[in-house]
Amino acid sequence: MTAFINLSLTYFIISFKCAFDNEFLRILPRFLPIVDKRYRTCYNEIMNQETEILLNALKAVLHGESPDAENLPRAAGLAKKHSVLNILAPTLLKSANENLRDRVMAFYAEYLSQQESLKSAAEELFGELEKRNIPYMPLKGYYLKQLYPDPLMRSSCDLDVLFKEERTKEVKALMTDLGYKLFIANDHHMCHTRENVTVEMHYILSETPLPDYYDGVFSRLTHAEGSLYHFSDEDFYIFLLVHMWHHFKAGGTGIRSVMDIYVYRTQKPALDEEYLQRELKKLQLVLFEEKLKKLAFFWFGDGDGEGTDELAEFILKSGVYGTTQHAAAAGTAKMGKTKYFFSRVFPPAKDMKKAYPVLEKCILLLPFCYIARIFTALFKRPERLKSNAGALLGADGEKVAKMKDLFDDLGI
Incomplete structure (x- = not known):
């Protein structure tokens, strides 16, 4: 009888997983504690299968093979969570059932439109920066796309550009002239x-x-032409790692970031390793880079993944930009729950x-701005507030300790 109940519960969980994806599985134990152990076993089995399918498919495409x-x-949902569905969309459009195919088609059409819009926006923006003689440097995804077998394989949700701070007033005017609205600063x-x-x-x-590492950064850049600057290959890789470190500490980073490491290292095999190690040592990112590179070549190359299990688990559960749960656990591990709570409610004056x-x-208005911030969260962003509060409450001792151990292992 017990075996029958366990089998029925397992079937029940998997069936609902297919219908409601991972969200149902995530909240199920809160309402049915009796199935918690069974749920976790089934959930992990399903996720392991989906992960293997997804990673094998991505590896195949990167190497010019058919997935x-x-x-x-089965891995479409996980691919979307990690912002790599665009890589698999062409195959899914041929192999998926009608329902999934329609959803993938809608996603891919929107994706292609957005990427084309970003490309046009970049050309327009760079042209205006050149006309106004404002030194600038495109960051991250703009250059990474060019290293993939097909630029469309590397998704970008926005365009990041560095400019000289003393030209801020001119840049604000430029963006207004181009029809942009300031969303946040x-x-x-x-x-x-x-x-x-x-x-x-x-x-x-x-x-x-290292807070002052990029002070006076334009003096370290290579002047390409006109007003355009760029990093050296080594410094671009360092910035890629620094950006990953930032997301990692803020809540996590996903499969796409690990794939970026693999693509960059394979496309730039002659990096000055001595310089890299010297700079990474300054930034205390030697172990961080070592582990990420090892995981990247394990997932997408022929490398050995020994010692990367905890890192892999963290990344796979993070999604492309991390989760509020990971952010809360990371913040609590770093400064304690009370201090982290107050840092979220009352950010520093500079922010x-x-x-x-x-x-x-008038800095004296700061208390009133804190009140305005709280009211905005309560009445304009209640779902975000609820998510952050739930994540903080869920940051129990075990999760925080696990996060601290991982960060210690990565040297961050």
């Missing part, structure tokens, strides 16, 4: 939107383990100044 079309539909960038295009104009590269420009003129 396993028969099982690929903080101590390192301004985020602008126009239709389906998002552009982040960075005046500072501040999200680093508040970008969100509330009036503070630049």
Whole structure:
């Protein structure tokens, strides 16, 4: 009888998984504690299967081979979570059932439209920066796309550009002239939107383990032509790692980031390793890079994955930009739950100044801006508030300890 009940519960869970995807499985134990152990076993089995299918498919495409079309539909949800569905969409359009095929077709059409819009927006923006003699450097995805077998294999949700901070006023005017609206600003960038295009104009590269590492960064760049600058190959790789470190500490990073490491290292095999190690040592990212590179070549090459299980689990559960659960656990591991809570409710004044420009003129208004921030969260972003609160409450001792152990293992 017990075996029958267990089998029935297993079937029940898997059936609902297919119908409602991972969200149902995530909340199920809260309502049916009796199936918690069985749920976790089934969930892990399903996720392991989906992960294997997805990673094998991505590896095949990267190496110019055809992925396993028969099982690929099972990994479509995980692929979308990690922002790599665009890579598998052409195969899914041929092999998926009608329902999934229609959804993939809608996704892919929107994706292609957005990528074309980003490409046109980049050309337009760079042209204007050149006309106004404003030094600039495209960041991250803009160059990474060019290293993939097909640029469309590397998704980008926005365009990131660095410019000289003293030209901020001119850049603001430029973006307004191009029809962009300022969405948000903080101590390192301004985020602008126009239709389906998002552009982040960075005046500072501040999200680093070493706060002043990128001070005066333009003096370290290579001048290409006109107003265009770029990193050396080594410094681009370092910035890629620094950016991953930032997302890692803020809640996680996904499969796409690990794939970026693999693609970059295989396309740039002659990097100056001595320089890399010297700079990574300054940033305390030697172990971080070592582990990520090892995982990248294990997933997408012929490398050995020994010692990367915890890192792989963290990344697979993160999604492309991490999760609020991981962010809460990471923040709690770093500063304790109470201090982390207050840091979320009351950000530093320098961050508040970008969100509330009036503070630049009168810092005494800071308490009132905190009140405005709280009311905005309560009445305009209740779902986000609920998600963050739930994540903080769920950051129990076991999760926090596990996160701390992982960070220690990575040297961060």
